[in-house]
Amino acid sequence: MDTIIQGLLKALGLLLSFDRELYSIILLSVEVSGVAVVLAAALGIPLGALCALKRFPGRGVLITLLNTFMGLPPVVAGLVIYLFLSRSGPLGFMGLLYTPSAMVIAQAVIALPIVAALTWSAVASVDPAVRETAVTLGATPVLANWRIVSEARLQVISAVIAGFGRTTAEVGAVLIVGGNIAGYTRVMTTSIAMETGKGSFELAIALGVVLMLLAFAFNLILRLLQGKGGRP
Amino acid sequence: MKKASLFVATLLLLLSVALPAAHAVTRVILASTTSTQNTGLFDVLLPAYYNWTTLKDVRIDVVAVGTGKAIETAKRGDADLLLVHDREKEDAFLAGGYGLERRDVMYNDFVVVGPPSDPAKARKAKSASEAFRLVAASGAAFVSRGDESGTHAREKMMWKTAGVDMNTLKNYLSVGQSMEAALRITDEKAAYTLSDRATYRSMKDSLKNLTLLYEGDPALFNQYGTIPVNPAKFPHVHYKEAMDFIEFITGPAGQKVIGDFKDNHGNTLFIPNAKR
Numbered sequence: 001m002d003t004i005i006q007g008l009l010k011a012l013g014l015l016l017s018f019d020r021e022l023y024s025i026i027l028l029s030v031e032v033s034g035v036a037v038v039l040a041a042a043l044g045i046p047l048g049a050l051c052a053l054k055r056f057p058g059r060g061v062l063i064t065l066l067n068t069f070m071g072l073p074p075v076v077a078g079l080v081i082y083l084f085l086s087r088s089g090p091l092g093f094m095g096l097l098y099t100p101s102a103m104v105i106a107q108a109v110i111a112l113p114i115v116a117a118l119t120w121s122a123v124a125s126v127d128p129a130v131r132e133t134a135v136t137l138g139a140t141p142v143l144a145n146w147r148i149v150s151e152a153r154l155q156v157i158s159a160v161i162a163g164f165g166r167t168t169a170e171v172g173a174v175l176i177v178g179g180n181i182a183g184y185t186r187v188m189t190t191s192i193a194m195e196t197g198k199g200s201f202e203l204a205i206a207l208g209v210v211l212m213l214l215a216f217a218f219n220l221i222l223r224l225l226q227g228k229g230g231r232p
Numbered sequence: 233m234k235k236a237s238l239f240v241a242t243l244l245l246l247l248s249v250a251l252p253a254a255h256a257v258t259r260v261i262l263a264s265t266t267s268t269q270n271t272g273l274f275d276v277l278l279p280a281y282y283n284w285t286t287l288k289d290v291r292i293d294v295v296a297v298g299t300g301k302a303i304e305t306a307k308r309g310d311a312d313l314l315l316v317h318d319r320e321k322e323d324a325f326l327a328g329g330y331g332l333e334r335r336d337v338m339y340n341d342f343v344v345v346g347p348p349s350d351p352a353k354a355r356k357a358k359s360a361s362e363a364f365r366l367v368a369a370s371g372a373a374f375v376s377r378g379d380e381s382g383t384h385a386r387e388k389m390m391w392k393t394a395g396v397d398m399n400t401l402k403n404y405l406s407v408g409q410s411m412e413a414a415l416r417i418t419d420e421k422a423a424y425t426l427s428d429r430a431t432y433r434s435m436k437d438s439l440k441n442l443t444l445l446y447e448g449d450p451a452l453f454n455q456y457g458t459i460p461v462n463p464a465k466f467p468h469v470h471y472k473e474a475m476d477f478i479e480f481i482t483g484p485a486g487q488k489v490i491g492d493f494k495d496n497h498g499n500t501l502f503i504p505n506a507k508r
Contacts, residue, residue: 086308086309086310087308087309087310087466087468088308088309088310089308092309095468097310098261098293098295098310179261179293179295180295180296181293181294181295182274182294184291184293194270197270197409197410197412197413197416198270198412198435199412199416199435199438199439
């Protein structure tokens with residue numbers, strides 16, 4: 001119990017001291033997970049919407065695959081991406097292993113199925129009356145589809161939140177493809193794992209507190225966005 | 233919706249600007265061990281190197297893993313040089329043509345640690361292998377790194393010389409983690425383990441249930457060596473920069489930094505022994 005209280009105090013102290021190393025770790029975490037989730041959203045929202053709105057061959061299989069990969073263990077994703085990005089792997093010529101870019105790729109791969117599958121389920125559950133009304137009012141098929149997706153926007157934002165939650169929380173993949181290099185690929189979760197291993201529990205708890213505060217801030221922003229969107 | 237897309241667009245823009253662009257620096261990837269990283273040696277060694285070198289814009293990126301994994305990483309072409317401690321695996325690496333030359337850098341030793349009550353009486357052992365035999369005979373728990381690290385390799389060698397088949401031990405816990413994590417588990421379980429002296433010393437204060445029980449046998453000598461990855465095997469490696477760093481750590485300036493490096497109790501952790 002002592003350690004936890006000490007950790008909380010230390011977290012506060014570290015944050016207020018504007019420790020440069022700490023802030024660079026926080027910044028890198030936000031950047032990596034942020035870019036990853038934006039990539040995952042840019043690909044996953046259209047993919048999920050497509051699955052919900054159109055019939056095409058292999059659609060059922062694709063949905064099942066997306067749902068399966070929602071449970072992809074980050075460490076497995078990390079291993080596969082490591083083997084691809086390694087100099088001895090097919091993409092080795094790009095020299096991306098042990099860089100922040102490699103970490104973004106890994107986290108985007110982890111977040112994509114979450115965003116896509118949750119978007120699919122959100123869009124698929126929109127009342128069919130929305131399309132009928134839109135068509136009756138003279139909407140083109142494209143416009144009618146857009147109406148349906150925007151009807152589901154709150155759940156789509158939730159899908160993005162879920163993807164972001166997964167990326168900021170994962171440690172296995174970024175550790176493998178990033179290498180936890182000080183000042184370059186060290187993020188909050190890999191720091192926490194390392195400090196815990198070293199027995200610096202106060203620092204580890206402090207970083208954990210900061211991570212939770214960040215998640216809270218991010219969710220608060222998205223909540224406000226959802227709120228402002230209002231009910232149609 | 234408009235607001236949301238505006239927000240996402242702004243976020244995307246911000247992030248693309250904020251993500252560190254590829255610098256014009258040469259990244260030299262040094263695959264090394266957790267014992268060198270977590271004791272803080274690189275925190276003093278790297279700044280001293282940047283001060284010393286005449287090369288411009290070189291950065292040493294340390295990827296700290298066990299020796300076994302460090303060597304595998306280099307074998308895949310994912311590192312520029314090694315700083316590790318398992319002579320057998322190092323020689324195999326050289327023999328496979330993956331490395332060009334091997335140089336001694338520094339040494340310390342392995343120690344047997346365990347609970348102060350010492351149920352196995354390892355304290356009374358006359359040799360390291362006897363200490364291992366006593367631990368085995370007592371049935372006390374033994375924590376193994378189990379991760380193909382240099383320490384794990386030495387531990388397996390010690391069981392062999394002790395004439396004990398570790399697979400028959402009832403309380404043999406193979407944890408597959410770093411030395412720090414293994415020591416912590418040993419502490420919680422009041423078990424025995426083999427540790428490099430540097431890591432044990434740097435963590436000693438927080439290991440309430442552990443004490444040093446056996447040390448001093450030449451069989452526990454722990455030599456660290458450095459090897460540049462062969463550019464003929466992997467043309468992309470930064471051989472020139474790797475050799476520059478090797479010249480530093482095996483030269484007088486780097487050797488002095490290693491020798492002067494101490495833990496917060498003033499204990500020397502590594503003894504430099506590069507041959508000139």
